[in-house]
Amino acid sequence: MDTVDRGKQAARPVGAGSGRWPATAVFFLNGLTLSTFIARQPSLKSVHHLSNGQVGVLGMLFAVSAIVCMQFVGPLVARVGSRPVLRVSLVVMPLLLALVGLAGGFGALAAASIALGAVHGTTDAAMNAHAVAVERRAGRRILSVCHAAWSVSAVVASLATAALSRAGVPLTAHFVGAAVVLVLGGLVLGPLLLPVGEDRRSGAASASASASASASARDGGERSAGSGWSGAFVALGLAGTALMICEGAALGWGPIFLHDSRDVSLGLAATAVTAYAAGQTAVRLVGDRLATRYGAPKVFRTSGLVAAAGMGVAVLVAAPVAAVAGFAVMGAGMAVLLPLAFSAVGQVEGMSTATAVSRFTTFTYTGVLLGPAAVGWAAELTGLTRTLAALLPVLLAVALLTRLPNSRPLPEPEPTPPATDTDTDTDTAVTAGSR
The missing domain is CATH 1.20.1250.20 (MFS general substrate transporter like domains)
Known part of the structure; x- marks a missing residue:
């Protein structure tokens, strides 16, 4: 690709059409979900009468589960693209947050924490891969703003948690209510993400x-x-x-x-x-x-x-x-x-x-x-x-x-058009990737 073509691609707009703002919103939604879970840890400990050791075990299970699942995200995204992965995980992760709120007993909390950690790890790796693809496509850096959105979401979640706690809102009601809002956000955001072919190279x-x-x-x-x-x-x-x-x-x-x-x-x-x-x-x-x-x-x-x-x-x-x-x-x-x-x-x-x-x-x-x-x-x-x-x-x-x-x-050279149209349709791409 010559310099003129590269310059034209680098000058692409960086608004919604470039995928910049949807990618940033993914970080915000992910941060809201995880930060809501973290900010409510004292309530979780109190409601379920957990010891410090049990809280530590739950945190360890969450982290280990996230790390293990990250090992499979790379090949998965390379095959089907980050868009279908994020469209699923942005809906499933809030549902698991609600499940943590509904869980009864340490065993159920442990299982819910493992599942939440697994989906968070998947989302974390996929959203960073998606943001890198947006950078490459737009020819402009966006990762710092994406991570800023995550930081802002942590502040929002902590303030909301403090207000709801003072108002006496129970842990379960908080998690279920937050899950409803976050699922709706994920459903709206999913179709706005970049086509799957952008990060399959x-x-x-x-x-x-x-x-x-x-x-x-x-x-x-x-x-x-x-x-x-x-x-x-x-x-x-x-x-x-x-x-x-x-x-x-x-x-x-x-x-x-x-x-x-x-x-x-x-x-x-x-x-x-x-x-x-x-x-x-x-x-x-x-x-x-x-x-x-x-x-x-x-x-x-x-x-x-x-x-x-x-x-x-x-x-x-x-x-x-x-x-x-x-x-x-x-x-x-x-x-x-x-x-x-x-x-x-x-x-x-x-x-x-x-x-x-x-x-x-x-x-x-x-x-x-x-x-x-x-x-x-x-x-x-x-x-x-x-x-x-x-x-x-x-x-x-x-x-x-x-x-x-x-x-x-800078953007990569445009990929050679595929023989089929699997890259243009998310559902078809997921099917092809699962074969």
Whole structure:
């Protein structure tokens, strides 16, 4: 494809027709569903008389289930596209939220948590793959705004939960009512997503890599694991794990650190999470424009250094107000790191976009799952202050050593028209993918 054609494609509009806003709305709906579930954890614990250990087991079952299902999302999306996967998961996930509210007893809660985690993991990987496909199609970055929508949804869900709890709305009524609204949202949003053919091709930028991946798919599926797990991809994956460990440490242990190590009141300590989330959301709203203007590598490196500086202030400065401000600066610095990494993963050669994104999501979820626990174990041995301080060189290493492609996500060459019209009809594509 010559420069003129590429320029024309890169100039495509980025409104509803490009898939940008539907993709952003998917992140918002997914965030609302999961954040509603998380925000009601105290009520769930109280209603079912759960111990701390049982709550921990439910969380572990949820996370493990999500990680396991992510392993199958890549091949599934590569075969049928992310649109049919999301159209199903955006409806099923709220129904499972309602099922959690209706469950009676620990066994039923465990089964519902496993199912909810599985569908959330599927949705998480599929929606990131879909957003990468939208970026490629529009020739413009959108992942930072998508992740901002997720952050906003968490705030909305927490505020709604607080209001409903004060009003005395029971847990079951809350979950069932939320499920009705979220199912309607998913049904409206599904038809607006990109056609299935947009993310059923390779994430490689070159035509030869695309042709190779297509030939491999015709021969029986994805390219071999050895050809897909390149050094560049593994480095991005480890960076994603490290980022989520640092974020989990800030969100999960930041308030505890301020209260226990700095003698900050519980109310002020809790504002560390609010400050972090506020800084992160604000920068994510402009992150795509920053990366487009200055280039992904420069923005990633600068943001990583800002995040490390904020964490340093939060952990090493004794003044409570300065520490809270440090968490806000850390959130601002962390804001674009994961979206830029997801965008870079979508350009990795040797595997389909869906497979690359689902594998990368596994790396990040590993950080989410292991990070808070690892910080707790290390804090038992060396103290919480030293443990959090030890994450500073980790964050600096990610900022300085991670390599991202400099170009913005330009569209791929248009695919050769298929022999049949399976890519144009969702139901037909699902049928073909299930054979």
